[in-house]
Amino acid sequence: MASVQHSEGDRRDFLYLATGATAAIGAGAAIWPFISQLAPDAGTIAAGAPIEIDLAAIPDGGQIKILWRGKPYFVRSRTEAEIKAAVDVEMSALRDPQPDAARVKEGHAKWLVIAANCTHLGCVPLGNQGDYGGWFCPCHGSHFDTSGRIRKGPAPTNLPVPQYTFISDTRIRITGAAATV
Amino acid sequence: MQGHSHYVPTSGIGKWMDSRLPVPRLVYDSFIAYPVPKNLNYFYTFGAILSFMLVSQIVTGVVLAMHYTAHVDLAFNSIEKMMRDVNYGWLMRYLHANGASMFFVAVYIHMFRGLYYGSYKAPREVLWILGVIIYLLMMATAFLGYVLPWGQMSLWGAVVITNLFSAIPLVGPTVVEFLWGGYSVDNPTLNRFFSLHYLLPFMIAGVVVLHVWALHVTGQNNPTGVEVKDVKKDTVPFTPYATIKDAVGLIFFLIFFMWFVFFQPTYLGHAVNFVPADPLVTPPHIVPEWYFLPFYAILRAITFDVNLIIFTIPSKLGGVLAMFAAIAVLAFLPWLDTSKVKSSAYRPMHKQFFWAFVAVCLILGWLGSKPAEYPYTVLSLIFTGLYFAYFLVVLPLLGLFETPRKLPASIADSVLGKARSGGAPVTAGAAAAPQTKG
Numbered sequence: 380m381a382s383v384q385h386s387e388g389d390r391r392d393f394l395y396l397a398t399g400a401t402a403a404i405g406a407g408a409a410i411w412p413f414i415s416q417l418a419p420d421a422g423t424i425a426a427g428a429p430i431e432i433d434l435a436a437i438p439d440g441g442q443i444k445i446l447w448r449g450k451p452y453f454v455r456s457r458t459e460a461e462i463k464a465a466v467d468v469e470m471s472a473l474r475d476p477q478p479d480a481a482r483v484k485e486g487h488a489k490w491l492v493i494a495a496n497c498t499h500l501g502c503v504p505l506g507n508q509g510d511y512g513g514w515f516c517p518c519h520g521s522h523f524d525t526s527g528r529i530r531k532g533p534a535p536t537n538l539p540v541p542q543y544t545f546i547s548d549t550r551i552r553i554t555g556a557a558a559t560v
Numbered sequence: 561m562q563g564h565s566h567y568v569p570t571s572g573i574g575k576w577m578d579s580r581l582p583v584p585r586l587v588y589d590s591f592i593a594y595p596v597p598k599n600l601n602y603f604y605t606f607g608a609i610l611s612f613m614l615v616s617q618i619v620t621g622v623v624l625a626m627h628y629t630a631h632v633d634l635a636f637n638s639i640e641k642m643m644r645d646v647n648y649g650w651l652m653r654y655l656h657a658n659g660a661s662m663f664f665v666a667v668y669i670h671m672f673r674g675l676y677y678g679s680y681k682a683p684r685e686v687l688w689i690l691g692v693i694i695y696l697l698m699m700a701t702a703f704l705g706y707v708l709p710w711g712q713m714s715l716w717g718a719v720v721i722t723n724l725f726s727a728i729p730l731v732g733p734t735v736v737e738f739l740w741g742g743y744s745v746d747n748p749t750l751n752r753f754f755s756l757h758y759l760l761p762f763m764i765a766g767v768v769v770l771h772v773w774a775l776h777v778t779g780q781n782n783p784t785g786v787e788v789k790d791v792k793k794d795t796v797p798f799t800p801y802a803t804i805k806d807a808v809g810l811i812f813f814l815i816f817f818m819w820f821v822f823f824q825p826t827y828l829g830h831a832v833n834f835v836p837a838d839p840l841v842t843p844p845h846i847v848p849e850w851y852f853l854p855f856y857a858i859l860r861a862i863t864f865d866v867n868l869i870i871f872t873i874p875s876k877l878g879g880v881l882a883m884f885a886a887i888a889v890l891a892f893l894p895w896l897d898t899s900k901v902k903s904s905a906y907r908p909m910h911k912q913f914f915w916a917f918v919a920v921c922l923i924l925g926w927l928g929s930k931p932a933e934y935p936y937t938v939l940s941l942i943f944t945g946l947y948f949a950y951f952l953v954v955l956p957l958l959g960l961f962e963t964p965r966k967l968p969a970s971i972a973d974s975v976l977g978k979a980r981s982g983g984a985p986v987t988a989g990a991a992a993a994p995q996t997k998g
Contacts, residue, residue, distance in 0.1 A: 417738045417752070419748070423741070423742045448742070448743035449745070449746045450744045450839070500724070500876075503840065503841065517844045518846045519860055520933050532863070533860065
């Protein structure tokens, strides 16, 4: 009996496609564990649980650097002059426009909590340095103001503010990294 | 160039083996009878020197791995223990660390040799591209290796380089997290870097085999750039001629290498890497090893957003793209250079541009070692422009405007000095004509 030719494909075409698709899915499933193992493991994730910080120990105008999830964060007690300098900046003068109010918690303008890795390539900027009295990154020359905003240099964005809440007036809890690196 | 094999097994074992797995025949044809142009100079010994360096790095590296501990709390001390307690540990480590630098010294001479004599041109495009792949793998291996001692520069170098990938739109941060195996450069990162540092040299060895294979298919280029026309007149057998010449080149190279190992073992490193890694303190001045400096300068040269009307490339991504493009452009070299004449010895204008390009690379290297401030940032941008201009403007146009000198009729003629009497320059087309027939 002569085989019948179907222009829209016959049973053999279907078998080829089905076998090919199964093989592709199988290969993908076999490769996935090799990719997935590169991700942060359960221990690393557990070690990155929220952290609480006591602000009472920080003197006026001082700052501390803490390490969370292997990365440093600045907690700075800003002086009135520093707050004023951060608030008074014209938005048009900023590369990554963000008002100071959006970077601190309401009623706690004194406290600035920011990630301490330069948004350029991750170096730790130096405090109270640079042209804007905030931070200066020694690696590639980025200047940040007293709100941690990029003002000059190669860094593309402001030093990000992590997710945190005030538990009391002198205690904060950092719960998550900022949206950007 | 690959002709009929003239290997004749003499012993009984040789005959038995030859009809089963003809390895001796392969060695004989590739490294004994293989014909090489008789006018090769000492710049052509760097292939052999590089092969030696690869083996040297693998041997010393395997030894170091026996004494090294890939853990953030132990790595630094395991290196110090190696330096003080392990018999000849200091020698193995200094051979390996300085060997990496020497590997790059040799590869840069090898690459500039290829640029000068047009070794990337047809029919050697694949050979050249395989070389670019080896160079990329070398850079990856060197970077990974530098992280392992877990000193300050190890850590911060790793932070800077892995953060390059965060510039990728959308998926960048996730990619970086997968590179780190965590939220920062930490123990999982060190572990995987050690694993990959051990793996990549063997991948290099694999690509080297392809590189040598491709070389033996097309035959070697030579200082005239004229292809071999008569194997009898133009070539000599690899052994003893090339073997001995390579050995002499290697000996002088080893003297240079050993001078560093025994008299200036830490000169090419950074003092700050003798401080254990600390994620809370950035060294005042992060610089990569000398062999990455030109690319580091290019990375830092883009300090402004590039507005392309439809979308904007942020400065960080721009710098990363420029740096990778600076390496990728090498792979397109065979098609960017429009001149049919290979050797710069017969290209009076290219010869000048070549040396200008060498100067541009050296100046970029110097700029890469400087802090990111005025005037170095502006100079970096200018010299980055000049770097790309060589590939994208000079080489494509030079083939159209340059009048090459008269090429010798053959390698034998050039060796015997017959070309010199040729005299008057000829046009590019006429000079290229004999080559197209070859």
